[in-house]
Amino acid sequence: MKRIVLFGMIVYMVLGNVGCSSTKKINENLNRIEMEQREDTAEQKTEQETSQENQEDHDTQENSGNVPKEIVPMNASDLAVTDGENMVLLDSLYDGFETTEEEIETETSENHFVGEIYVDEYVYKTYFHQFKDFEIYTSNTEYPLKGEDMHTYHIRQISLLTDKYRTARGAYIGIDIKEVLELYGEGESFSASDYYEEKNCKGLGYRYDNYSLKFVYNDRGVVVHIDLYVRLIGADSFPKDNEEEQSEESETEQICRKIEFNQAIEIDLNNDLHMH
Structure with a gap:
């Protein structure tokens, strides 16, 4: 009888370790995916900011007269x-x-x-x-x-x-x-x-x-x-x-x-x- 109980405890411990190991791997994968998403979001934000800055520079040049504007003849x-x-x-x-x-x-x-x-x-x-x-x-x-x-x-x-x-x-x-x-x-x-x-x-x-x-x-x-x-x-x-x-x-x-x-x-x- 003692042997049966001891065997059951061993099986429970093994299964518990396997479960913990699987959960740990899942958590690691989730963390990695989340980190990659953050990096992608940061990169996209940087590209958007750069594009916006370029547009603002272009608008500033037009407003400051650096870009020649067409002059309409007297009419x-x-x-x-x-x-x-x-x-x-x-x-x-x-x-x-x-x-x-x-x-x-x-x-x-x-x-x-x-x-x-x-x-x-x-x-x-x-x-x-x-x-x-x-x-x-x-x-x-x-x-x-x-x-x-x-x-x-x-x-x-x-x-x-x-x-x-x-x-x-x-x-x-x-x-x-x-x-x-x-x-x-x-x-x-x-x-x-x-x-x-x-x-x-x-x-x-x-x-x-x-x-x-x-x-x-x-x-x-x-x-x-x-x-x-x-x-x-x-x-x-x-x-x-x-x-x-x-x-x-x-x-x-x-x-x-x-x-x-x-x-x-x-x-x-x-x-x-x-x-x-």
Whole structure:
């Protein structure tokens, strides 16, 4: 009997040892699998963080301007200036033009009249209106071509006087010419010293259809004049640098060009073309 009991105890101990050994191996396998999963998760997280950092670097470069952005040429959306409240639209009808700014009366011209041009049987008249932050020129120029009567006037030129009003792309009086290049791209350089009081002025101009936008800047690169205007028939967009080329312009072109640059001139062209 004692032998039977002893044999049973031995069998129980053996089976118990085997069970413990199997459990230990299972636990070891589970620990190993868990460790491998942790390593895989850490590796995936590192890859995701690296990818996110690369994307952030790319976005930062774009925002900082390191990545060149495409500059759209001057277009129809560039034909207005605004202060955020009022907008002045080039070539729009002057009749009905409204602004919160009060017009300033000037002593230099009677009834705002600037001058007139006779072309065949037609008379093109130009008027000047000055406000605190900008000035405009209105004219009935080319009214027969538009199917309008001679009393219909359009805003033919807008000149900014202060930094309150800005172009559609945000350019203003006082901006650096380098910033203008960033906004509009490469433009046409022209001489401006003959038309403004500042010495050593240079100009940078842009064209769209029959419209022009010009920036005049001083020797420090600061923009001091901004003009947006409709070009007259036969007129150059910007003054030429070469004096010989200027002398080859027709008298009509010279008059038109000077009107566009705010020059009040009196000239007689053999009764065919007059300006008073």
